[in-house]
Amino acid sequence: MTIGFSGISTGSDWNSIINQLLQIESRPLSTLQSRxxxxxxxxxxxxxxxxxxxxxxSTVEELTSSSGFAAFTASSTDExxxxxxxxxxxxxxSYDVVVTQLAxxxxxxxxxxxxxxxxxxTGTLSITVDGNTMDLVLDGSNNTLTDIRDAINSATTNPGVTATILNEASGSRLILxxxxSGLANAITINVTDGDDASNTDANGLSRLFHIGVGGDGLAEQVDTAQDAILTIDGFSITGASNTVTSAISGVTLSLTGAGSSTINIARDNTEIEDRISGFVDAYNTLIEQIDDLEAGSLYNDSSLRRIKQGFVDVINQTVDIAGDTAYLFEIGITRDRDGVLSVxxxxxxxxxxxxxxxxxxILSEATTGYATRFFNYTESLLEVGGLLDSKDDTLSSQKDSIQTQIERQELHLQTYEATLIRQFASLDQTMALLTSTSEYLTSQLASLNSNN
Known part of the structure; x- marks a missing residue:
């Protein structure tokens, strides 16, 4: 802390003295700031x-229920x-599947x-899919292939149709x-022809989708809507999509062609081993982080010791499986002298x-399973009012108290500084007066001596 006062009258360095006094008085403030x-x-x-x-x-929660161990491989003998x-x-x-027809x-x-x-x-073009109909009223301002394409694709009442234009040797065609996929999604087109009395002939608006015999420039059915047809172990299945999700629980079939194939669903122990190893790695990472923090600013912190001991206590317990005692080492998990788990x-x-x-x-038993105990313990730590929440409240309260003390100390130093400045200013004036008097007396004595 530096002040702006100096002993102008006497030449004394009051600044240095005051700053030294302030530094001594500031020691409690420095202690509070460090705290x-x-x-x-x-x-x-x-x-x-x-x-x-x-x-x-989050990692251990996956292993608290049977779904955490539900991992399967699936294969088809003919993809x-x-x-x-x-x-x-x-x-x-396993299932035998015969695909007769693709959707x-x-x-x-x-x-x-x-x-x-x-x-x-001109007239009205009606397009229906699965019971939903879109009506387009066409007149001389909106009745080109481009106009109709754009109107279909942008319509909020579009029943599930996309429109494109194909330019081929015989001319331009509108493709709907x-x-x-699926039979229910077949496209039905009806026309109310405003150009002539017939809604089904090859003239006027009705010509647009009048099916010809092929090669005559009239409309053609390019593809026909149909359902997928297959059997699974001899039982008939039909569906609108080539992706079959509801036939076998938890299994998705993606049909690619007609023929037969056998599918096999097997438990994926490799994936399950990876999940269990992931749990062990997560535990070791957690304990390592706690140890690192315990060696730093949280050295000898009782709350951190309690937290760590809680994890160790879970490892030291056993599992009760219908009256039979089970241990973690049964599944290849052990702990070394440093508390590190290995698989x-x-x-x-x-x-x-x-x-x-x-x-x-051993891991997911509802009461005593290791994953269950770890999950319940971490939940208790993380919950509102839990140990971590209480610790944060305690530290925040301590910080608030110290900040209040810092504010008081800073105010005290401001007052103390002002007092020192006033006192040393008064001292400076007094010393200046004494100096002046001394110089006067010295001058008078010198005059007396010279007269004698």
Missing amino acids: EQEIDEKISDFGLVKSAIDTFN AVLTVSADSSAVAS NRDKIASSAYTDATTSVG TSEE DSSELSTALADDFNRVTQ
């Missing part, structure tokens, strides 16, 4: 602890007929016209394609193959 910085570091570090625990909580995938709700099994979308090409700007007639992949693989249900129970 505030320490609390800020603790708040930040406990934020890191909370984040690490939250990450571990030219179908491919297959399975989600966590599938069950290990298809409806596609209709209009009659050919000179070009896309040619007028096609149903957005979805013996060979032992874990054997345990999954020999008794899959016991492995899942």
Whole structure:
């Protein structure tokens, strides 16, 4: 703290003296500021602890229920007929599938016209898909192929049709394609012809989609809407899509062609091993982060010790499976003298193959499973009013108290500085007066001596 006062009258360096006095008086403030910085570091570090625990909580939650161990591989003996995938709700099994027919979308090409700007007639064009109808009223201002295409694609009442223009050797055609496959999505077109008395002939607006015999420039059915038809173990299945999701629970069939294929759904132990190893890695990462923080600003912090001990306590417990005691080492997970967990992949693989249900129970048993206990413990730490929340409140309260003390100390120093300035200003004036008097007396004595 530097002040702007100096002993002008006497030449004394009052600034230096006052600053030294202020530095001595500021020692309590420096102590408070250091303490505030320490609390800020603790708040930040406990934020890191909370984040690490939250990450571990998310990882371990997956293994608290059977769905966390539901991983399957799916294969097809002939992917030219179908491919297959399975989600966590599938069950290990196999099925014989015969695909008779693939689902298809409806596609209709209009009659050919000179070009896309040619007028096609006037009247009303009605397009229906699956019971939903769109009516386009056409007159001389909006009746070219381009106009109709744009009107169909932008209409809010579009029933599920896309319109494009194809320019081919015989002219320009408007192509209508149903957005979805399946028989129910067949396109039905009706015309109210404003150009003549017939709504179905090859003249006026009705010519637009008048089906010819082929090669005559009239409309043609390019593709016909149809359902997929297949059997699974001899049972008939039909569907509007070539992606079959509802036939077998948890299994999706993607049909690619007619023929037969056998699909196999098997438990994916490799994926399950990876999930269990991921749980172990997450635990080790968490404990390592806690140890690092404990060696820093949270050294000897009782709350952090309690948190860590809670995790160790879970590891030291056993699991009750219908009265039978089970241990973590049964699935190849052990802890070394430093508290680090490791997984013996060979032992874990054997345990999954020999008794899959016991492995899942050791981790996910509803009350005593290791994953269940870890999840419940981390939830208690993270909940409102939990240990971490209480610690944050305590540190924040301490910081508020110190900030109040800092404000008081700063105010005290401002007052103390002002007092020092007044006192030393008065002293400076007094010393100046004494100096002046001394100089006067010295001068008078010198005059007396010279007269004698």
